[in-house]
Amino acid sequence: MSRKQNDAFAGYAATINAAHVKYLRGIGADVIEAKVEGPYVFDDKGKRYIDGFCAAGIHNLGRRPQAMIDALSEAVAATDQGNFPMISREKAALAQALAEFVPGNLECSQFSVMRGECFDFACKLARGFTQKKTLVGVAGSWFGQTGFPLTLSEAPLKDKFAPLLPATKMLPWGDTDAVAREINADTAMVAVEPIQAESGARVVDADYLKALRRRCDQTGALLVFDETQSGLGRSGHRFAYEHAGVTPDVLIIGEALGGGVFPIAATIFTQRINEFMNSHPLIHLSTFGGSDIGCRVATRALSLYRETSPWDNAATMGDKLKTGIEKIAKKHKVIRSVSGAGLLLALNLGAKKRAESFCKHAANAGLLLRPGAAAGNFVLLRPSLTISAKDADDILQAIEKAAAAVG
Amino acid sequence: MAPEPSGQPGAMTHQEKAQVEATFGRYINKGQVKYLKAGHLDVMESDRLGIGFVDPLTGRHFIDAFSSAGCFNVGRHNPAVMQALSEALAESDLGTFDAVSPHKVALAQKLIDLAPDGLNRVLFGAGGGDVVDAAIKLARGATGRTEVVSTIKAYHGHTGFSLSANGKEHYRHYCEPLVPGFKFAPFNDLAAIEQLVSDQTAAVIVEPIQGEAGIFPGTDEFLHGLRELCDRSGALLIFDEIQTGFGRTGRLFACEHTGVTPDIMTVAKSIGGGIYPNAAMLYRDAKALVGFVERHPHFHPSSTGGSEIGCRVSLAVLEYIESNRLWENAEKQGARLKAALEELMHENPKIIKEVRGKGLMIGIEYIHEFMGPMMSDALAQNGLFAAYSGNAPQVMRFMVPIVVNDEEMDRVIEAIRSAVKTMKVLLPLALPAAKIPAVLKLLNDERAQTVLFGFVRRVEDGVSWLSRKVKGGQS
Numbered sequence: 093m094s095r096k097q098n099d100a101f102a103g104y105a106a107t108i109n110a111a112h113v114k115y116l117r118g119i120g121a122d123v124i125e126a127k128v129e130g131p132y133v134f135d136d137k138g139k140r141y142i143d144g145f146c147a148a149g150i151h152n153l154g155r156r157p158q159a160m161i162d163a164l165s166e167a168v169a170a171t172d173q174g175n176f177p178m179i180s181r182e183k184a185a186l187a188q189a190l191a192e193f194v195p196g197n198l199e200c201s202q203f204s205v206m207r208g209e210c211f212d213f214a215c216k217l218a219r220g221f222t223q224k225k226t227l228v229g230v231a232g233s234w235f236g237q238t239g240f241p242l243t244l245s246e247a248p249l250k251d252k253f254a255p256l257l258p259a260t261k262m263l264p265w266g267d268t269d270a271v272a273r274e275i276n277a278d279t280a281m282v283a284v285e286p287i288q289a290e291s292g293a294r295v296v297d298a299d300y301l302k303a304l305r306r307r308c309d310q311t312g313a314l315l316v317f318d319e320t321q322s323g324l325g326r327s328g329h330r331f332a333y334e335h336a337g338v339t340p341d342v343l344i345i346g347e348a349l350g351g352g353v354f355p356i357a358a359t360i361f362t363q364r365i366n367e368f369m370n371s372h373p374l375i376h377l378s379t380f381g382g383s384d385i386g387c388r389v390a391t392r393a394l395s396l397y398r399e400t401s402p403w404d405n406a407a408t409m410g411d412k413l414k415t416g417i418e419k420i421a422k423k424h425k426v427i428r429s430v431s432g433a434g435l436l437l438a439l440n441l442g443a444k445k446r447a448e449s450f451c452k453h454a455a456n457a458g459l460l461l462r463p464g465a466a467a468g469n470f471v472l473l474r475p476s477l478t479i480s481a482k483d484a485d486d487i488l489q490a491i492e493k494a495a496a497a498v499g
Numbered sequence: 500m501a502p503e504p505s506g507q508p509g510a511m512t513h514q515e516k517a518q519v520e521a522t523f524g525r526y527i528n529k530g531q532v533k534y535l536k537a538g539h540l541d542v543m544e545s546d547r548l549g550i551g552f553v554d555p556l557t558g559r560h561f562i563d564a565f566s567s568a569g570c571f572n573v574g575r576h577n578p579a580v581m582q583a584l585s586e587a588l589a590e591s592d593l594g595t596f597d598a599v600s601p602h603k604v605a606l607a608q609k610l611i612d613l614a615p616d617g618l619n620r621v622l623f624g625a626g627g628g629d630v631v632d633a634a635i636k637l638a639r640g641a642t643g644r645t646e647v648v649s650t651i652k653a654y655h656g657h658t659g660f661s662l663s664a665n666g667k668e669h670y671r672h673y674c675e676p677l678v679p680g681f682k683f684a685p686f687n688d689l690a691a692i693e694q695l696v697s698d699q700t701a702a703v704i705v706e707p708i709q710g711e712a713g714i715f716p717g718t719d720e721f722l723h724g725l726r727e728l729c730d731r732s733g734a735l736l737i738f739d740e741i742q743t744g745f746g747r748t749g750r751l752f753a754c755e756h757t758g759v760t761p762d763i764m765t766v767a768k769s770i771g772g773g774i775y776p777n778a779a780m781l782y783r784d785a786k787a788l789v790g791f792v793e794r795h796p797h798f799h800p801s802s803t804g805g806s807e808i809g810c811r812v813s814l815a816v817l818e819y820i821e822s823n824r825l826w827e828n829a830e831k832q833g834a835r836l837k838a839a840l841e842e843l844m845h846e847n848p849k850i851i852k853e854v855r856g857k858g859l860m861i862g863i864e865y866i867h868e869f870m871g872p873m874m875s876d877a878l879a880q881n882g883l884f885a886a887y888s889g890n891a892p893q894v895m896r897f898m899v900p901i902v903v904n905d906e907e908m909d910r911v912i913e914a915i916r917s918a919v920k921t922m923k924v925l926l927p928l929a930l931p932a933a934k935i936p937a938v939l940k941l942l943n944d945e946r947a948q949t950v951l952f953g954f955v956r957r958v959e960d961g962v963s964w965l966s967r968k969v970k971g972g973q974s
Contacts, residue, residue, distance in 0.1 A: 103601075
């Protein structure tokens with residue numbers, strides 16, 4: 093290890109977190125990103141890795157996409173973040189572009205600097221609009237770290253911060269009877285990730301989503317989909333909900349909106365719901381959320397998504413990888429199963445320690461991975477949506493090596 | 500996207516502006532457009548540079564006295580910050596949030612060097628709310644206690660925990676019930692806080708100078724008292740320096756005025772140099788705090804906080820502030836502004852009730868609520884963009900970029916003087932009406948104001964439209 097690397101790790105341990113450095117070493121993620129390009133990360137000795145983590149799906153378009161670098165560069169030359177409560181052409185343009193990009197009648201936006209903040213806003217919007225209190229989540233969810241999302245997530249540490257928000261409920265996974273029982277006249281909203289990334293890329297059944305939609309329509313609760321990880325092409329569709337054929341009232345688009353170069357996320361909802369915000373403007377503020385630079389960058393990212401339709405490649409490569417991993421799993425029983433859709437896949441290693449060890453061996457073989465944050469026995473595979481067939485072969489090779497080494 | 504209009508009058512036409520407003524109204528918020536128009540705050544910002552921007556509609560140069568609530572400490576489009584961003588862009592992207600990087604370490608180290616002694620551990624976040632939530636989680640986690648004492652009118656953010664610590668009904672009302680265990684006492688009332696603190700108190704959280712509330716500096720006695728109280732009770736002291744930090748108040752951090760060091764300090768806004776979001780929580784390397792973080796290293800990951808580009812930009816921002824000793828300029832220019840405002844207050848006791856603040860974080864409280872929007876307009880006519888507090892319109896914050904020089908501060912002071920003169924002309928009309936209690940209530944009611952000022956504004960716009968037609972000018 094180089095002197096520079098050593099200094100960085102020692103510095104990080106001293107000023108930020110020593111236990112985390114140890115953790116990263118354990119999963120082979122103690123890599124300094126000296127250069128990033130497309131689907132790859134290079135360390136300072138020039139070793140190439142395929143980025144199979146992509147910062148939890150932020151780098152959908154690959155690392156440092158030139159079009160996004162140019163967009164940010166031009167945006168910064170032309171403008172700055174602006175005064176946050178003001179009207180600006182950048183904010184208006186992004187909101188309109190989102191309305192056109194997102195399927196269904198979702199056309200009003202509230203911008204945020206991160207996904208968790210979107211979820212906080214969605215909960216507040218639901219309570220404000222419905223004048224009801226109860227917020228409902230689904231077991232296995234992972235919505236973020238701030239107050240509202242943490243309360244409705246399956247976060248291992250959440251009890252340490254209790255008491256969390258009152259008037260919340262968790263639906264047991266996949267139990268359609270519970271839908272009718274638990275969602276009632278007091279329910280302000282029901283939130284779900286169509287694919288629960290951190291719980292083993294667990295795909296929520298379309299029939300279950302339909303049942304939620306029906307029940308929300310009956311009771312007047314808002315249906316919120318968080319597509320932070322599944323959205324913008326990762327599931328093999330523009331949004332996973334399109335494939336399921338169920339449209340939510342509120343959609344959360346996470347940080348992949350910033351094209352990997354700027355922190356921005358958005359909550360998109362219907363005009364009907366926006367009546368509440370129209371009569372209560374500026375009760376929810378975000379200093380960084382509607383940054384004019386961020387809006388320009390995200391508008392460019394949306395057109396790049398449109399121009400390149402990376403969901404098509406995600407579907408093709410996702411199928412290839414899934415089939416390949418299933419084949420490997422037959423030979424190496426240490427991989428119990430593979431789940432997910434498109435390029436949001438998860439390998440079940442059965443136990444947390446084994447999952448961590450698998451990540452380390454995969455890193456040795458040139459593939460960076462992370463275990464699931466909610467269900468640690470899974471290893472997630474979320475490379476950039478731009479990978480080639482050759483990259484997919486390299487991924488499979490690294491997975492096979494890791495499986496052999498662990499098993 | 501169309502190129503940014505240049506700072507020429509008519510660079511943006513009325514028609515274009517109306518189009519942007521209609522799009523914003525349809526896809527973001529109609530109510531916000533109405534509200535901003537009613538308060539004369541519907542200005543577009545082009546040619547953002549130094550301490551201000553240009554209104555592309557009129558070509559008028561504005562000094563920015565709002566600074567996005569304190570984001571533009573180093574000025575707008577600061578060349579040193581732009582340079583750092585451009586260098587970052589040649590190599591970096593957002594990076595990988597949980598990876599080790601020399602840029603994260605360099606920024607963490609710089610924050611530690613600049614912060615009061617003892618605050619030598621860092622956690623990055625995406626924005627202010629994110630790091631306040633982290634601070635409250637850390638306090639609960641590290642103490643094993645649940646209660647948090649905050650202050651009335653406090654403003655900490657809009658995420659779950661930070662909102663729960665907000666002491667304003669305005670932001671809380673529609674979102675309740677919020678996180679249990681939060682208690683509120685009046686700011687600067689040590690005895691009232693003492694009443695609320697017990698062996699169940701995880702933290703006491705305050706802004707050393709309440710910002711959004713209308714600029715209320717914490718007294719030395721209050722802040723020292725909080726420190727002693729926390730030491731006695733085992734509660735953690737959290738200072739939210741999101742608005743006050745990085746030179747704004749005449750010190751690098753506002754807590755330096757009293758020499759009180761908190762256990763946890765949150766920073767955001769101006770750390771991004773007005774260009775690139777970033778935020779951080781600093782905390783003492785006390786056993787309970789570090790122990791909790793090391794036992795639970797993933798207690799608050801942030802997927803865009805402490806990004807590669809963000810850390811490189813923030814480092815340049817901090818180096819710029821440090822090498823130019825901007826806090827000294829804030830103190831000097833702030834003293835001039837405050838003296839001028841106090842003079843105005845003595846001359847105009849029927850308009851200005853109080854002047855408060857430190858450094859370049861100064862607030863004026865007007866006698867009546869309706870004066871806030873009127874002054875916003877009068878100031879705009881004089882080239883100063885200043886916003887009144889949304890839910891306390893009698894309070895106006897003056898937070899110009901702290902790079903402001905002598906000549907620019909002369910202009911700020913002159914603009915405020917002229918605006919007060921305008922107010923004096925209008926007052927004979929408004930004040931007699933305001934004496935009738937019902938009218939005062941109407942004038943001071945936020946929703947009525949939106950309607951009323953909106954109506955006045957439409958009449959004004961109609962007149963100016965007519966006059967443009969008559970003059971045969973562009974429309």
